[in-house]
Amino acid sequence: MASIVLDGLVKRFGKQAVVDHISLEIAEGEFFTLLGPSGCGKTTLLRMLAGFSLPDEGDILFAGGSIVKTPPHKRETGMVFQNYALFPHLTIFENVAYGLRARNTPQAAIRERVFSILDAVHLDGMGERFPRQLSGGQQQRVALARALVIRPQVLLMDEPLSNLDAKLRIDMREEIRRIQKEFGITTVYVTHDQEEAMAISDRLAILSGGRLQQAGNPREVYFNPVNRFTAEFMGACTLLEVLPGGAGDGVTGRIDGMPVVLDMDTRRSPPFTIMLRPEWIEEAGPGDRQNRFTGTVRESTFLGPAIFYRIEAMGRLMRVDVPAGGRSLPKRPGERVELFFSPQRPVVLAE
Amino acid sequence: MRAGTLLTSWNVIFLAALAVLFMLVVYPMSTIFRASLQDAAGGGFTLKNYVTVFTTPFYWNCLVNSLFVSAAATLFSVLIGVPFAFFTTRFKLPFADTLRTLGTLPLILPTFIGAEAWLLMLGRSGFITRFIEDMGIRLPSIMGWHGIVLVFTLQFFPFVFLMVSAAINSVDRSLEESARNLGATPFRVFRTVTLPVVTPSIAAGGLIVFCMSIENFGVPTIIGGNVKVLAEQAYSEFISEMGGNPGMAGSLSSVLVVITLVLTVLQKFWVERKSYAMSALRPPEILKLPPALAWAAFGCCALVVFLALAPFMVVLVAAVTKTSGPVMYYGQFSLQNLKAALAVAPRPIVNSFFLSTTATLAGMLFGMLVSYLIVRKRGFSAYTLDLAMMLPLVIAGSVMGIALAATYNSGPFPLTGTWMILVLAYFIRKTPFSVKTTSALLQQIDVSVEEASVNLGVPPLRSFLKVVMPAMLPGILAGGIIMWVTILAELSSTIVLYYGPWSTMTVQIFQYIGSGDFGPASAYGALLIVSVILPLFLLNRVFGKGLTSSL
Numbered sequence: 001m002a003s004i005v006l007d008g009l010v011k012r013f014g015k016q017a018v019v020d021h022i023s024l025e026i027a028e029g030e031f032f033t034l035l036g037p038s039g040c041g042k043t044t045l046l047r048m049l050a051g052f053s054l055p056d057e058g059d060i061l062f063a064g065g066s067i068v069k070t071p072p073h074k075r076e077t078g079m080v081f082q083n084y085a086l087f088p089h090l091t092i093f094e095n096v097a098y099g100l101r102a103r104n105t106p107q108a109a110i111r112e113r114v115f116s117i118l119d120a121v122h123l124d125g126m127g128e129r130f131p132r133q134l135s136g137g138q139q140q141r142v143a144l145a146r147a148l149v150i151r152p153q154v155l156l157m158d159e160p161l162s163n164l165d166a167k168l169r170i171d172m173r174e175e176i177r178r179i180q181k182e183f184g185i186t187t188v189y190v191t192h193d194q195e196e197a198m199a200i201s202d203r204l205a206i207l208s209g210g211r212l213q214q215a216g217n218p219r220e221v222y223f224n225p226v227n228r229f230t231a232e233f234m235g236a237c238t239l240l241e242v243l244p245g246g247a248g249d250g251v252t253g254r255i256d257g258m259p260v261v262l263d264m265d266t267r268r269s270p271p272f273t274i275m276l277r278p279e280w281i282e283e284a285g286p287g288d289r290q291n292r293f294t295g296t297v298r299e300s301t302f303l304g305p306a307i308f309y310r311i312e313a314m315g316r317l318m319r320v321d322v323p324a325g326g327r328s329l330p331k332r333p334g335e336r337v338e339l340f341f342s343p344q345r346p347v348v349l350a351e
Numbered sequence: 352m353r354a355g356t357l358l359t360s361w362n363v364i365f366l367a368a369l370a371v372l373f374m375l376v377v378y379p380m381s382t383i384f385r386a387s388l389q390d391a392a393g394g395g396f397t398l399k400n401y402v403t404v405f406t407t408p409f410y411w412n413c414l415v416n417s418l419f420v421s422a423a424a425t426l427f428s429v430l431i432g433v434p435f436a437f438f439t440t441r442f443k444l445p446f447a448d449t450l451r452t453l454g455t456l457p458l459i460l461p462t463f464i465g466a467e468a469w470l471l472m473l474g475r476s477g478f479i480t481r482f483i484e485d486m487g488i489r490l491p492s493i494m495g496w497h498g499i500v501l502v503f504t505l506q507f508f509p510f511v512f513l514m515v516s517a518a519i520n521s522v523d524r525s526l527e528e529s530a531r532n533l534g535a536t537p538f539r540v541f542r543t544v545t546l547p548v549v550t551p552s553i554a555a556g557g558l559i560v561f562c563m564s565i566e567n568f569g570v571p572t573i574i575g576g577n578v579k580v581l582a583e584q585a586y587s588e589f590i591s592e593m594g595g596n597p598g599m600a601g602s603l604s605s606v607l608v609v610i611t612l613v614l615t616v617l618q619k620f621w622v623e624r625k626s627y628a629m630s631a632l633r634p635p636e637i638l639k640l641p642p643a644l645a646w647a648a649f650g651c652c653a654l655v656v657f658l659a660l661a662p663f664m665v666v667l668v669a670a671v672t673k674t675s676g677p678v679m680y681y682g683q684f685s686l687q688n689l690k691a692a693l694a695v696a697p698r699p700i701v702n703s704f705f706l707s708t709t710a711t712l713a714g715m716l717f718g719m720l721v722s723y724l725i726v727r728k729r730g731f732s733a734y735t736l737d738l739a740m741m742l743p744l745v746i747a748g749s750v751m752g753i754a755l756a757a758t759y760n761s762g763p764f765p766l767t768g769t770w771m772i773l774v775l776a777y778f779i780r781k782t783p784f785s786v787k788t789t790s791a792l793l794q795q796i797d798v799s800v801e802e803a804s805v806n807l808g809v810p811p812l813r814s815f816l817k818v819v820m821p822a823m824l825p826g827i828l829a830g831g832i833i834m835w836v837t838i839l840a841e842l843s844s845t846i847v848l849y850y851g852p853w854s855t856m857t858v859q860i861f862q863y864i865g866s867g868d869f870g871p872a873s874a875y876g877a878l879l880i881v882s883v884i885l886p887l888f889l890l891n892r893v894f895g896k897g898l899t900s901s902l
Contacts, residue, residue: 052802072805073814079806085799099807143803150807170755 001186002063002153003028004049009058011210018044019211026188026203028063028309031180035197036207037233042190046156049188062153078147079156083138083163085090086131092118092142093127099150119298120179124260137168144154144176148183155180155187161196164183173200196233200224206230222277226350231275237280237351238318238332244270256314261290265345274346278308278321284340292340297331315338362810365732366788372739373718375779380746386757397530410599411586413608413647420496420571421564421590424503428560431504431655432511433553434792436839439650440516443639448651452891455505457659458882459833461857465502466874467864468662469493469575471669471873478681486530494576502574503564505659507871511556517553524633536769545633545635558618562611566747568843573864586749586847590758597757604750613746615693646738663880670877674870688874692859703855706770707838710777715831718785719779723815725786726793727801740786743779748843751780756847770853778845781837785830792826793819820866830852832890836883900901 004026011019011181013059019041026032034042040231049060051072059066067075077258079101087095093114100110118124121141131139140160147155160176161169177200180187191197197204204217204228214221214230225231226241235335252262253270262274295313307330309320320339331337390397435454439447459464472479473493480490493501506599526548554614571580581603589600607786642649673685692700726739743751755776759766794821804814842857849858856875863872 050802052808071810072802073808073810075806075807077806079803081799081803083797083799085797087800087804087818088796098804098809118370119610146803157499332648 001028003061004032004154004188005059005127006045007061007062009045009048009060009061009291011041011053011054012198013050018210019048021058022207022210022212024205024212024215026148026186028186029184031187031189031200031202033191033197033201033204033232034207035191035194035204036213037192039130041210042192043158044189046158046190048066049154050079050156072265076150076153077156078150078152078154079129080140080143080147080158080160083158084131084143086142086146089137090130090133091127092123092129092131092134093198095131095148096127096149097323098146101221107185109220113149115130117145120148120182121145121175121206124176130231131348136164137172139309140164140172142174144179148179148185153186156187157189160189160270161191161193164196170199198234206233208233212344225275228273228275228349229348231347236319236321237279238276238277238278238312238316240273240274240346242270242274258291258293258314259316260349261343262346268348273349275349276318276346280345281318281339281341283321283322284338288340292338293335296341297333297335297337299333311337311339361724361728365724365736367718368721368724368736369739372736372742372763372779373385375747375775376739378744379758381606382603382758383597383750383754385749386597387600387605388597390596391596392608394530397598400598400608403599404602404606405780409579409810410603413579413584413603416496416571417565417582417607419582419612420499420503421561423496424507424559424564425561425790427500427504428508428511429553429557429838432508433515435508435512435518435652435655436515438652439512440519441633441635441638442645442648443637444645444649444652446649450556450649450656451516453656453660454652456884458509458513458659459661459836459840459875459887460506461842461883462567463567463573463842463857463861463864465506465662465667466498466570467860467869467872467876468665469498469502470864472662473498473867476677478679481679487536492576493561493732494573494574496578497577498574498576499571499578499580500828501543502562502570503567504582505655506849507560507563507661508659510559510828511553514552514556514559515549518549522635524635527635554621555618558614562614562745565607565610566750566843568747568749569861573861579754582747582749582843585747586843589753589847596741600753604609604747606848607747607750608745611747614803615741615745615846616621634643644686666873666876666880669869672870672873673870677869678866679869690871692874693872696859698852699854699856699875700855701739702770703839703857704882706853706855708783709836710774710838711831711835713778714782714785714834717826718782718789718830718835719820719827721782721792722758722826723788723824726790727798740783745778745785748780748841749847751776752844752847753860755844767848768850773845773848773853774856776848777838779843780841780844781834782838784833785827788830788833789823789826793823796822812877830891832886836886839879 006022006024010017013303022045034045036042044053045074047176048055051070055068060068086096090098096114097110098115100113105113114127115124118127123138123141123145126134131142134142143160157176161172164172174267175228178245189200201218203215203217204221206213207219208229214226221230222234225234230318231237240261242253243257250261250263250283252259293313295311295318297309298312298317299310302324305324306321307324309322309331310317311320313330387400388396388398390399404414438444438450439454444450450862470493471477473490474480475492477493483490522545527544528542530544533542550729566582568582568586571578574585575583585600585603585607588596588603670678670689671684671686673680673683674688721736721740725733725740726841746754755772756767759772766775801814801819804818805811809817845855845857846861849855856879860875860879862879863869863875
């Protein structure tokens with residue numbers, strides 16, 4: 001187990017920096033996710049941790065010691081590949097035993113450790129099979145077992161769930177989370193799925209264009225995104241331009257002519273952009289005076305627990321989510337609604 | 352640890368591979384190219400040898416003949432190969448599997464033995480010719496361009512058939528289904544979707560047929576009669592009893608190489624770009640035909656297969672037929688010729704096996720390393736190596752033989768006249784097969800499998816041996832077997848390079864045919880046919896079908 005420090009990492013392919021001065025600290029035992037769209041540099045970053053890609057600048061420390069000069073096979077990282085990369089010519093047992101044999105572990109210890117890890121990932125009794133005889137989810141667990149059995153300092157996972165179907169993906173991410181906590185192993189996980197990242201991580205980092213956008217725990221990045229990219233990447237949102245034009249009563253500025261009240265500790269004054277999550281916009285009751293506006297329902301989507309509306313208001317379409325069984329009655333397209341958002345809710349984006 | 356040091360051992364292998372290709376392809380070819388530009392008398396620079404090719408009627412005819420028979424063979428191969436592919440792949444025919452397997456066989460059967468067989472049947476004293484003459488009808492001789500085209504077509508149509516049927520199978524069913532769904536009739540779907548999608552493969556197969564035909568030496572020599580072609584004439588100029596004419600041999604060779612090179616470049620940059628292969632999840636539906644049509648289609652395909660393979664049966668029969676000189680006593684069983692081949696003069700057989708095995712082992716090792724470099728290291732250098740590795744394929748066997756013989760005649764490596772130069776020629780001509788089969792397989796092994804091994808603590812080179820090698824093994828073996836059988840059947844470079852004691856089965860056959868001794872020729876021919884079919888049969892049994900397609 002080891003803490004990880006990334007210090008000013010840069011990786012260029014040709015002239016383009018795919019990893020651009022990234023610094024991060026990952027605590028011992030933490031489940032840390034690198035999140036971002038394809039091409040954001042997250043996989044390159046992970047491969048630098050494993051040693052398959054070498055940084056052009058910067059340093060990587062495991063438990064306080066630099067490992068940049070350590071070749072990949074001596075880094076003691078356990079990696080789970082996107083396509084699992086199981087050895088097709090070896091049985092499940094031999095796949096899992098592979099790293100132990102490379103470490104000259106005694107035969108008896110190999111058997112014991114392989115059986116116990118196969119137990120832990122619920123694959124007991126599968127040892128004699130070959131990878132092609134296993135389902136996707138099972139192969140996934142073999143890959144995890146193979147990486148864990150060597151008791152690595154760091155567990156690295158590269159989009160391990162992307163080849164599984166939606167239902168299995170949710171089961172497996174809970175399974176991975178359980179096993180990671182059980183082993184208490186520092187884990188760096190790569191994904192482009194923000195929901196998966198929030199569900200599984202202690203903390204996560206959002207990358208775009210090789211740059212770190214924001215790092216924090218799932219609640220922080222969801223509720224307090226620092227910029228437009230993070231705000232939009234972490235979930236649906238409405239972005240509104242606030243222009244100067246306040247006049248008493250704590251009015252901060254105007255959106256599309258409407259006075260807005262923002263009850264927040266900000267040294268910034270308009271113009272700036274605020275972000276609203278769909279569930280922060282609610283149907284206005286008689287008492288809701290501030291930040292009140294009128295909109296027209298254009299579309300409604302029933303999802304079971306919630307209803308998603310697209311509502312035209314303030315010259316734009318915005319998404320508004322309400323619980324399906326809540327006090328708001330279902331609205332039909334074309335209906336006009338009175339809406340508001342609480343002054344505490346909006347997030348001012350740094351741009 | 353920088354990427355540079357990680358790959359040092361591979362860099363060494365890369366440079367060694369380039370050096371081998373330089374010494375065995377580039378340098379020898381430049382030697383004969385230089386010779387073609389040299390004045391025979393003074394040694395000064397001259398274009399005379401090229402002017403001669405294009406102005407002397409005799410040489411000009413060679414060029415025209417080469418182009419004509421190759422074009423005709425290509426046309427007929429397409430006309431036969433495309434329907435054959437569609438019938439056996441898309442339709443439910445009786446014995447479709449058998450047709451496909453037998454339809455592939457002509458590829459590995461030696462072409463010059465096919466030519467010999469047609470002489471046995473339709474030559475001046477062929478048994479069919481005589482049978483018909485007995486009825487009072489005089490048949491025109493099979494000797495001439497029509498004989499050449501017949502043999503080429505029957506032996507090379509499988510290239511078109513295999514490429515097209517692979518293309519058919521690599522198009523997902525959804526493509527045709529969506530065309531139907533959009534309202535197209537089945538015929539319209541065929542015309543507007545199916546056929547255009549396989550067209551690049553027809554072109555690719557056709558180009559291979561053309562190249563194989565134009566570089567072929569044995570068939571035109573045996574069955575061509577007065578029709579001389581480039582591959583044959585280059586050999587004659589070089590070997591000539593009058594002391595040979597290296598300049599003319601050089602210019603004829605260069606013209607031949609330029610033709611195949613241009614076509615191959617066309618294929619690489621045009622056909623490959625137009626390839627529509629998808630990773631087919633569901634291969635297209637196999638259509639049912641009304642029984643009468645199905646049997647008619649079966650009949651056509653069976654007839655083609657029969658015409659392509661029957662000649663080889665004739666050779667097998669001739670091998671155990673009583674002979675005296677050119678006269679065959681069909682119906683009279685005799686082991687005299689086989690005995691002579693096996694007991695009295697077994698040396699050529701031993702030579703063939705020895706040379707073939709040696710060159711194959713070297714080619715397998717080389718092919719494995721080069722495949723790895725090409726597939727895994729990518730980048731400009733790997734691309735260069737990939738292209739260079741395919742160079743030997745555009746060089747006709749006789750030209751390659753001439754180039755090696757002329758280059759290593761003297762100098763620091765006087766190899767001409769030793770068995771080693773035969774091994775080198777075989778090695779360089781056939782290793783591309785090994786590279787092809789091995790790299791095809793390697794491409795399917797994701798690089799992450801190797802990285803997983805390194806990640807688990809096994810150093811890179813040992814990871815390669817432990818994880819990649821076992822997965823590559825079927826490809827290496829298949830490539831090796833293909834190398835081995837094609838070397839056994841190799842005539843064109845052997846005939847240039849062999850000397851006295853190192854005669855091979857193919858040389859024996861060729862010379863016996865030349866002197867009209869069809870009995871001994873057939874005996875060696877039968878042994879060769881069996882030695883070539885048996886390993887491929889085993890290969891199919893062990894690895895399942897389809898590996899012959901890597902030819």
